[in-house]
Each structure stands twice: as structure tokens, then as C-alpha cells.
Amino acid sequence: MDVTTGSFLELLLADAEAEEFDAPPARARARGEPPETLAELDRQRLLALRLREILIGQRRNGAELRLLNDTANDLASLHDLDTILQAISDRARRLLNCDLAYISLNDEDESTYVKAASGNISGALRELRLPKGTGVGGLVARTGEPHHVLSYSEDDSIVHRPEIDKTVLAEGIRSLLGVPVKLKQSVIGVLLAAHRSPRTFSSRDISALAMLGAHAAVAIQNARLLAETQAAVADLRVANATIRSHAEDLERIADVHERLTRLVIHGKSVEDVVAVAAASASGAVALLDRDGAVVTAAGPAPLPPGPGLASVAARAQESGRSVVRDGLCAVPMIADSEVLGSVVMHGVAAVSDIDRRTLEVAALVASLVLVTRRRMAEVEARVRGELLEDLLATSAQDHDLLRHRASLLGVDLGARHVVVVARADPQVRDRLHTAANALARRSGGLATGRKDEVVLLLPGANPGAVAQEAVRELSGATSRPVTAGGAGGGGASIAAAYDEASRCVRALLALGRAGEAADARDLGFVGILFGSRPDIGSFIDATVGPLIEYDRDRGGSLLETTEVFCATGQNTTATAQAMHLHPNTVAQRLARIARLLGDSWREPDRMLEIQVALRLLKVGRR
Structure with a gap:
């Protein structure tokens, strides 16, 4: 390696700029070096510059790699x-x-x-x-x-x-x-x-x-x-919290269900069910019948005024499911597709899900209690009804056996009793039978239902007063007029008392006194006729017999004319209009009636007897 080559290496080691690599050839030209030497220097300069570029690129690559490596490390953190x-x-x-x-x-x-x-x-x-x-x-x-x-x-x-x-x-x-x-x-x-x-x-x-x-x-x-993982973890935390909350709610519901079930096992009433529900829920609880009337209530909050409870209860009964509205929650009580009423919670600002589910369990148990009591009442009513039917039978009976059966039901046949026969609109027959059974059970008596009437055997000594009390209660239960007749009877005389009470009812209806109660004494003269041994036929014959014979023998209408004449207040013109006859024809008939009954037939006392006889005749024909 000559001196010039060493100069280029020194420049590379010194990381010189590209312009500095022109200095060695320039000095050689200044010294007058031969052309071949100058050509070699130019070649070495070019090689040195290329080597310089390679070194710069390697350093740059190294820097880039270090930067990328640092970047990767930083990004990972x-x-x-x-x-x-x-x-x-x-x-x-x-x-x-x-x-x-x-x-x-x-x-x-x-x-x-x-x-x-x-x-x-x-x-x-x-x-x-x-x-x-x-x-x-x-x-x-x-x-x-x-x-x-x-x-x-x-x-x-x-x-x-x-x-x-x-x-x-x-x-x-x-x-x-x-x-x-x-x-x-x-x-x-x-x-x-x-x-x-x-x-x-x-x-x-x-x-x-x-x-x-x-x-x-x-x-x-x-x-x-x-x-995403953090969000999933957060969702899991929320889900776990929700699951824990639901588990706690389920435990509370299970505890309420267990407490309510024990009430059923021990034969408790719906009042006890409502009390437990109110103690478990956030607000007060009321039980309403299917007509919206409050049966029982429990809890710290008083019943709200107005139709709010009844309205939300009716909505729940119509929909067949729970209804939450305006701080009220109503759950229908349904058994065998029959709506029995509703359980309603009130007295809270907002109804929680746990409150709703508590009420649903309470409604279910209350329905079970009501149905169970109804079934028991139906069985008891059937037993009481069968006993009363046996007592009403006219055939010979083992009275000792009947008294023993009655004693098992808490009925003392040796005490004084009243037989009440009640009738009402056929449309409320079932409700009338139910109310009669409830009255008999509560009074310590017996009841049975027949085609168009109910018969009760109730303790008491005053037939009229007992019958009136029965009408008051039965009318209230059916919301319809109830007509009843009463007669005293006990032991072997029960069948006879039934006959007399039944005649009293028919007499009241014939006299236009529906919705009233009476015994034979309350009916006055008519009651005497309807006594134990009435001679109604003789009375009718003695009073209007001639008219009956005349109409029968001659095909006349004197009885009808007399009845209409009495009904129109003894007004000849009104009678003619009612019967679509000429007044002269009516006058002729009245004259014939006077000849048959006597001129005094229009006097008040005689007219009363005639009207009673006509009424009794109509009753007898029914």
C-alpha cells in the first residue's frame, strides 16, 4: 500500500466529507506525477467514495434497526x-x-x-x-x-x-x-x-x-x-355481580316461598299470606277480590284513596299477568282459569323486580289457600245439604242417627230453629247457593240448594226476624233482591216448617212483595190462610166461587174483569181501556158481578177479601 492509498483510508477513518477525497489527486497533479499515477489515484478515490457510501449505509441501517428495536420494545410496554x-x-x-x-x-x-x-x-x-x-x-x-x-x-x-x-x-x-x-x-x-x-x-x-x-x-x-379483553373482564364482573344479585334474590324468593308454604300446611288464612308478603316486600300489600273490593291489607302504608288499587287490579285480572304502574304492582290470583282476585303492593316510589316476584309467589299461595278453603267449604256444604235434605224428607227417618250426624257438624237439632226458604233471580242461583252455605256454616245451621230456591235451617226463635236477616245478607251477597219466608220448626217438624215457609215465599211473590221476608204472622190475614193447616180452597170458593162457576159454565170473563177493575182502582173507563172493551160492556159485567156477589162487593173490606182471593187463586194456579 502506497502513501496515497493510506491517505484515502485515513479519510475514511476520519469520516471525512466527500469533497475531501479530491485532495490527494489534486496534490499529485500539482507535483507533476505521471498520467498513469494520476489515473490510479482517480480509481482509488472512486473506490474510497463507494466504500464511504457503504459504511454510511451500514451505519444508517444499524441506526434504523436500533430505532425499530427500541420502537418494538416501547410499543410492547x-x-x-x-x-x-x-x-x-x-x-x-x-x-x-x-x-x-x-x-x-x-x-x-x-x-x-x-x-x-x-x-x-x-x-x-x-x-x-x-x-x-x-x-x-x-x-x-x-x-x-x-x-x-x-x-x-x-x-x-x-x-x-x-x-x-x-x-x-x-x-x-x-x-x-x-x-x-x-x-x-x-x-x-x-x-x-x-x-x-x-x-x-x-x-x-x-x-x-x-x-x-x-x-x-x-x-x-x-x-x-x-x-376487548378488559371490556370482557368488565362485562364478566358485571355479569358476576348480576348473578350474585340474582342468587340473593332467588334466596329471598325461596325463603318467602317456604314461609308461605308453611302457612298453607298449617291451614292459615289469606290474611296470614298477605301479612308475610308485606313483611317481605318493600311496601304495603292488599288483597282484593275480583270485584276490586279490599279483602285484607297489611303493611306500614295506609290504603291509598281513590280507585287506583282497583284499577290496577282490574288491569292485572284482564291481562292475566303482573302489572306495574305508578308505584303499584298488581298480580292476579288465578286458579283453574278462574280469576279469584288480585294481590296489590302500594306505598313505594318504584317497584323492584324482587318485589314483583314476591307478590307473584304470594298471589300463587293465596290462590291455593282460597281454592283449598273453597273445596273444603264445598265438601262441608254438600254434607250439610245432604243432612238437611234428609231432614226435609217426609219418609220415616232414624231421628237418632240424624241428630248424631247434625252434632258432628255442630248443629243441635234439639234447640229451636227456623226454616228459611229464599228465592232470587235464576241468574244468580249459584251465588245465592254459595251465600246460603256460608251463612249456614257461620250461623251453625244447615243449607241446601234446590232448583229455584235455597233452604236454610238456622238457629232462632223468631221466624220473621231470622228470615229478614237472611234476606239482608243474601241480597248483599248476590246484589239482587232475595225473597224469603220463614217458619219455626225443629226435630220432626222441620218438613212441615219447610212447607209453611215455602208457601210464605210464594205468597210474597204473588202479592208483589219480592225482595221482602216474612213468616205467616207477618202476612196477616194471608198468613193465617198459609198457616200449617190452611183451607184456601174454601176461602176462595166462599169469596169468588160464583164468578168461577159462571166463567166455567158460560165461558165468561168475570174473574178477569174483577181483577182488572181492582187493579185500575175501580175505574170503569180504565178497565175498559185495559181490556179493550166498550165501557158499556164493562158496566154490564160489573152489574152481573154485583148480582152474583151481592151489592156490597165493592165495599173496602169485601173488596180486600176479593183481591186476596184472586191473588190466592193465581198462586194456586202457579
């Missing part, structure tokens, strides 16, 4: 997506030694929007959104390939948009390079580097930025996965 994107922008700017670097991510509408920037001088860049295919970023997002321009504003290969060009102008961008950020061959964003003066981007720049983009894709995916 970051978890927040915004922080990661900002770090990528900062490293891209350092890696390419550019004026500006930024990263954009693709949106669901296939546009790309800037998420982080480094070196920007305006806020407009962070608000920029690029439709797919527009600008350098939009183009790279669409093609998935790197793209660079020497002068953005003068490049016609990209699609310009006013809002994009305005931002480019505000940032002073001239040269621009964009590489895709890919994840499994899918472009999720674009990493861009820019210069504010014209500059070409080498393949080395493109490769370096692409490598950083690859790191960015992994970091972005990790951050997203971490965010």
Missing part, C-alpha cells in the same frame, strides 16, 4: 391505543428524519381518519377524514400498497379533495410517503411521512417506514385485543 399511535408517529418522524409523520385508521364507512400526528403545525390535520381512494392516505388504504409523491399539490395521480388540499397547504406539505398498516392482509390504517420541501423517498425509506407500519399493526391489534 404501551397498552392505550392513542398513546401507541402517538409513539408510532414520533418514531416514524425520527426514522425518516422528516418534518411531519402521522397515522390514520380505517373507519366502518371505509374512510380513513387521522388519529395521531408528530410535527404538525395546525390542528386541522387531527380532524382530517379521507374518503377511501382520495389523497395519498386514501389511495394507500384502497390499494394496500405504498405510494409517494414529490410534490403533492402538483401530482395528478392522486384524487384531490378541497378539505384535504386545504390541510396540506396549512401544514406546508410538499413530498409525501404513505405505507399501509396491515393485519392479516387487511389494511387497517396508513402510516405517512412528509417533508415541507421537495424530496424523493428511497426504497430504503419505504422499507423502513413499512417495517414500522408492521410493528404498528401488531401494537394496534394488541391494544385492541387488550381493550
